Amino acid sequence: MLILGISLVLILIGLYAIITKRNMIKVAVGFALMEYAVNFLFAIIGFHKVPGMKIIPPILMEVKTTANVLSSYSDPVPQALVLTSIVIGLGVTAFMLSLALRIYNRIGSFDLDEIKRLKG
Amino acid sequence: MEILNALINITDKGAGFLHSIPALLIAIPLGAAFLAPILFKLWKRLAEIITGLAVTACLVLAIYLVLFLGNTPIVYTFSGGNWEFIQNLLPLGIVFVVDKLAAFMLLVVSILVFFAYLFGLKYLERFTGLGKYYTLYLLMFTGMIGLVMTGDLFNMFVFMEIAAISSYALVAFGTEPEELEAGFKYMVMGEIASIMILLSIAFIYSSTSTLNLAHLSYAFTQMQTQMASTPGFRAGFYFVLILLMFSFSLKAALVPFHSWLPDAHPSAPAPISALLSGVFIKVLGVYAMVRILYNVYGFSWESSPEVFTALIVLGLASIIAGSLLALNQKDYKRLLAYSSISQVGYIILGFGIGNLFALIGALAHILAHALGKGLLFLTSGSVVYRTGERDLGKLGGGLGKYMPWTSLTYNLGALSVAGIPPFLGFFSKMFIILGAIDLARVWDSDPSKPGWTMIAVAIIAGLFAVVTLGYLLKITNQVFWGKSEEKRTLKESPFIMVFAMVSLVVLLLAGGVAFFFWLKPELLGPAADVLLKGTKYGELVLPGLFGAGG
Structure with missing residues (x-):
């Protein structure tokens, strides 16, 4: 529950930055924060807590009875998925920053209020 | 050719060519996307040629699928290792599922992508960096195709991101400040929206331990008993559902999440505007939402009326707000963009009503609006190509004399989008309204349900079809008809652009004429049936699992 709470708070901080900040770089940082929070949550989902062991790798180690097969290793699927979504997040952040830089070169400002030309 | 044969051999598991089409549909545009910029360096035309080949091949494959797909869906699994023994029981590997609905969407996407490509051949001549343009174009195409075919929730997110990121780049392709x-x-x-979808995927995975859509639908049916007993679980379930509906509504630009669309769609080059308005919002927003709500969650009016009420409210809000905002626009493409919001509202309204009539109507409207709005955006490109102007006031009227084909195709396309017979747009709107009336008839026998609300919905839908005609004729009136003061030296657009526009008009007419003979029984009926069957989807995709689990 603590993990869930922390990541939801991080997501909301990111959302706050995206909605209220007028600087494009800060918006991009907000997006990065949101993505990391979601990735964090997703990666943590796959972990089991087994008494006596600190960290369980996603590898099937020793199996004593059939009952503890599932709890003897971490679920590898979320880790694989998070790896994919980190790559996607990298692409998104890179593209957003390059777009911001392109706007800066054209207008000379990172401020979203100064580039409001589209109306209607 | 050898690579192609090898690919077919790998994918062929005794079911023939038809079975390997999903792999080809991904591999062809994806491969061509990365070949295009390399070939562009050698000779400018080569990028166009390879894109043309890829787009044509995909169109042919989509038509082949529509014609020869049987009632059982194609389930194509791409897995490393020897997992075949468990394949029917548990979904392992990358799963593509092509059923009648997916085949229909593939056809819609590939038709519009093909004609937008033809139109772009001439239109894009004044742009620089066309090698990159074709890469992004094909990546967007790949993303949409993959999203339609995928049988896996996370892959749906990945393909959605492929399509979305390339569309962001394409919207900003002109690199003007606006x-x-x-x-x-x-x-x-x-x-x-994308991050919210990822978040909801995380929640779904944590409660079901699966991402395969068919397996998810099985897990959700098993979950019903758990839901009734634990209130906290129920709250979580609805939290995820609302998160998903919010994100997909944002992607589909439904009112009140529409604010980005009127800026984004007009800013792109005309062929991209046509694609974004024509198929992009429908595939990323509407198709994904409907697939999950109907086939994965298995909702129906009996089990969860609140979901369908929400869809109807969103649809009506989009129809009304989109139409009224469109009436007041002064920019050619911006008006069309607002019109898109309103027309997507009709589609969502159809899916919200959710009986056979409305589903057929909504699916037909996906096709009709893809062709119709795609055509209207292409005519805007044709006007911009010759005049360089999008402002309705500055265009000044009388263009019909100089550009007869553009004028003719615009007017016919506007008639179809507004819903005038014999065009396809008439039948789609008629079926959505018929669905509303049919639902009112069913509700009337039940005193707990207000039948008159559905009649009101039908009346609003009919009324705003007239408003649609009103704002679309505004462009006719201010651009194509009337007389301009100054003498102009304008010509009709080049042949290939006119050809693309005329072909779309012909398709709209043919769709209207063949609606009852071919389109409804062969294409739309089976596609709507997939949705009506609900969680039967899971049974068709993973027969072993449902056989074992009861």
């Missing part, structure tokens, strides 16, 4: 601003705005909204 276009960059629109691109940034679009990206902010789109990425919020």
Whole structure:
């Protein structure tokens, strides 16, 4: 529950930055924060807590009875998925920053209020 | 050719060519996307040629699928290792599922992508960096195709991101300040939706331990008993559902999540505007939402009326707000963009009503609006190509004399989008309204349900079809008809652009004429049936699992 709470708070901080900040770089940082929070949550989902062991790798180690097969290793699927979504997040952040830089070169400002030309 | 044969051999598991089409549909545009910029360096035309080949091949494959797909869906699994023994029981590997609904969407996407490509051949001559343009174009195509075919929730997210990121880049492709601003705005909204989808995928995975859509539908049916007993679980379930509906509504630009669309769609080059308005919002927003609500969650009016009420409210809000905002626009493409919001509202309304009539109507409207709005955006490109002007006031009227084909195709396309017989747009709207009336008839026998609300919905839908005609004729009146003061030296657009526009008009007419003979029984009926069957989807895709689990 603590993990869930922390990541939801991080997501909301990111959302706050995206909605209220007028600087494009800060918006991009907000997006990065949101993505990391979601990735964090997703990666943590796959972990089991087994008494006596600190960290369980996603590898099937020793199996004593059939009952503890599932709890003897971490679920590898979320880790694989998070790896994919980190790559996607990298692409998104890179593209957003390059777009911001392109706007800066054209207008000379990172401020979203100064580039409001589209109306209607 | 050898690579192609090898690919077919790998994918062929005794079911023939038809079975390997999903792999080809992904591999062809994806491969061509990365070949295009390399070939562009050698000779400019080569990028166009390879894109043309890829787009044509996909169109042919989609038509082949529509014609020869049987009642059982194609389930194509791409897995490393020897997992075949468990394949029917548990979904392992990358799963593509092509059923009648997916085949229909593939056809819609590939038709419009093909004609937008033809139109772009001439239109894009004044742009630089066309090698990159074709890469992004094909990546967007790949993303949409993959999203339609995928049988896996996370792959749906990945393909959605492929399509979305390339569309952000394409919106900002002109690199004028306005276009960059629109691109940034679009990206902010789109990425919020994407992250929310990822978050809901995380929640879904944590409670079901699966991501395969068919397996998920099985897990959700098993979950019903758990839901009734634990209130906290029920709250979580609805939290995820609302998160998903919010994100897909944002992607589909339903009112009140529409603010990015009127900036983003007009800023792109005309063929991209046509694609974005024509198929992009429908595939990323509407198709994904409907697939999950109907086939994965298995909702129906009996089990969860609140979901369908929400869809109807969203649809009506989009129809009304989109139409009224469109009436007041002064920019050719911006008006069309607002019109798109309103027409997507009709589609969502159809899916919200959710009986056979309305589903057929909504699916037909996906086709009709893809062809119709695609055509209207292409005519805007044709006008911009010759005049360089989008402002309705500055265009000044009388263009019909100089550009007869553009004028003719615009007017016919506008008639179809507004819903005038014998065009396809008439039948789609008629079926949505018929669905509303049919639902009112069913509700009337039940005193607990207000039948008159559905009659009111039908009346609003009919009324706003007239408003649609009103704002579309505004362009006719201010651009194509009337007399301009100054003498102009304008010509009709080049042949290939006119050819693309005329072909779309012919398809709209043919769709209207063949609606009852071919389109409804062969294409739309089976596609709507897939949705009506609900969680039967899971049974068809994973027969072993459902056989074992009861």
